Amino acid sequence: MRLSLRARLTLTFGGLFLVAGVVLLGATYALFDQQLSRSDPKVFTTRLGPGPESTGEPRPDTDDLVDQTRRWQERQRDELHDAAVTSLVTQGSIALLVVGGAAAGFGWLIAGRVLAPLHRVTETARRIAGSPAADRSLHERIALRGPDDEVKELADTFDTMVERLDRSFDGQRRFVANASHELRTPLTLGRALVEVAMQRESASPDVRQLGETLLQINARHERLITGLLLLARSDNEITTRAPVDLADVVTHVTSQTAREAKEAGIAVETETAEAMTAGDALLLERVVQNLLENGLRHNFEGGWVSATCRTEGDRAVLEVANSGPAVPPYEIPALFEPFHRLDGDRIVTAKGAGLGLSIVQSIVRAHGGALTGVPRSEGGLTVTVTLFSG
Numbered sequence: 001m002r003l004s005l006r007a008r009l010t011l012t013f014g015g016l017f018l019v020a021g022v023v024l025l026g027a028t029y030a031l032f033d034q035q036l037s038r039s040d041p042k043v044f045t046t047r048l049g050p051g052p053e054s055t056g057e058p059r060p061d062t063d064d065l066v067d068q069t070r071r072w073q074e075r076q077r078d079e080l081h082d083a084a085v086t087s088l089v090t091q092g093s094i095a096l097l098v099v100g101g102a103a104a105g106f107g108w109l110i111a112g113r114v115l116a117p118l119h120r121v122t123e124t125a126r127r128i129a130g131s132p133a134a135d136r137s138l139h140e141r142i143a144l145r146g147p148d149d150e151v152k153e154l155a156d157t158f159d160t161m162v163e164r165l166d167r168s169f170d171g172q173r174r175f176v177a178n179a180s181h182e183l184r185t186p187l188t189l190g191r192a193l194v195e196v197a198m199q200r201e202s203a204s205p206d207v208r209q210l211g212e213t214l215l216q217i218n219a220r221h222e223r224l225i226t227g228l229l230l231l232a233r234s235d236n237e238i239t240t241r242a243p244v245d246l247a248d249v250v251t252h253v254t255s256q257t258a259r260e261a262k263e264a265g266i267a268v269e270t271e272t273a274e275a276m277t278a279g280d281a282l283l284l285e286r287v288v289q290n291l292l293e294n295g296l297r298h299n300f301e302g303g304w305v306s307a308t309c310r311t312e313g314d315r316a317v318l319e320v321a322n323s324g325p326a327v328p329p330y331e332i333p334a335l336f337e338p339f340h341r342l343d344g345d346r347i348v349t350a351k352g353a354g355l356g357l358s359i360v361q362s363i364v365r366a367h368g369g370a371l372t373g374v375p376r377s378e379g380g381l382t383v384t385v386t387l388f389s390g
Contacts, residue, residue, distance in 0.1 A: 005118075009111040014104035021096040029088045033081070117144050117151045121158055128162070138166035183225050191218045223282050244281045246288070246309040246318050246387075247272035253288040254307060257296065266296055267304045275309040275316035277387040279367045287363050288318065290356040291383055295322030299380070316387045324380040332373045335381075336361045360385075 003011075124142050141162065144155035197203060198211035250272050261268045277284070288307070295305035303323035310317050327335075336357045357373075360383075364371045369387040376382055 013107035
């Protein structure tokens with residue numbers, strides 16, 4: 001059983017008080033017993049002078065009287081010793097326990113008063129850490145009032161740390177807002193140009209069909225940018241979730257990448273079963289797309305990529321494996337870092353920017369899942385994504 005700091009302080013104070021009381025009681029008893037032992041009974045006798053029939057010797061009844069007096073004094077001393085033992089040891093111990101209990105109670109109250117500021121620090125930190133969007137609660141401060149002691153110094157240091165984090169997140173929010181504007185502007189302009197081209201009277205049906213496809217792609221990119229910016233603003237945590245079946249996502253993304261796979265001469269195999277989870281469908285689609293593109297681009301001509309999804313217990317599991325050159329095990333952690341790629345020509349199609357797997361890792365973490373990468377002994381990589389079932 002884990003005891004709180006308040007309980008440990010109370011037990012410490014109470015234990016020290018009881019130990020000091022026992023030592024004091026024992027010392028008092030030892031001094032009293034020593035003083036009582038020194039007080040031996042003294043009997044003063046008076047020798048009677050010789051009488052008419054006296055022979056000069058003490059009378060026999062005088063010796064008996066002296067013995068009786070000595071025995072009486074010894075009994076009195078024993079009774080006094082027993083009374084002292086009863087009073088000091090028994091009653092004193094009871095009184096010590098009562099006073100020790102009272103001292104422990106007062107220690108509990110005092111410890112609570114002393115630790116109250118620490119509870120405020122803990123509650124504030126818990127509220128900030130438990131907020132769905134951590135940067136939204138960084139405005140809170142403890143603002144502890146009181147003497148300049150260690151507890152106030154801790155609270156002030158915590159306030160300073162939170163204030164710096166608040167400024168940092170505020171700068172990040174401004175950057176995200178500016179980036180959002182800069183990214184949306186060309187997409188908006190491109191959508192307007194496509195719409196204008198489609199509305200021309202001279203536009204052929206093929207042009208109109210192409211325009212519809214471009215508008216869908218443009219809208220999809222706009223939603224993706226909105227999702228990624230929302231992910232950045234919410235401190236890498238998804239605040240709005242909806243049921244998503246990974247089987248549908250895998251089927252949809254596979255059909256989108258079929259052309260690229262055909263051009264690269266790579267076979268794509270899928271094995272899907274219902275794998276329900278909760279999250280952002282667009283971001284989870286980006287996870288599958290990046291993993292498939294990674295498998296296609298880091299492969300051999302004539303190779304293969306497989307994508308499977310299933311449910312294991314309370315988890316939805318997505319697994320994407322591909323053939324290709326051997327991947328050193330020590331390179332696996334670095335593959336999920338931004339802008340990192342292995343050296344050498346390992347791809348058939350054009351190389352990416354080195355952001356695919358890092359985006360996958362960010363999205364999976366935002367959904368509270370886990371991501372692992374394992375090199376295949378025959379070459380290539382197996383990436384497994386585990387998410388909570390919806």
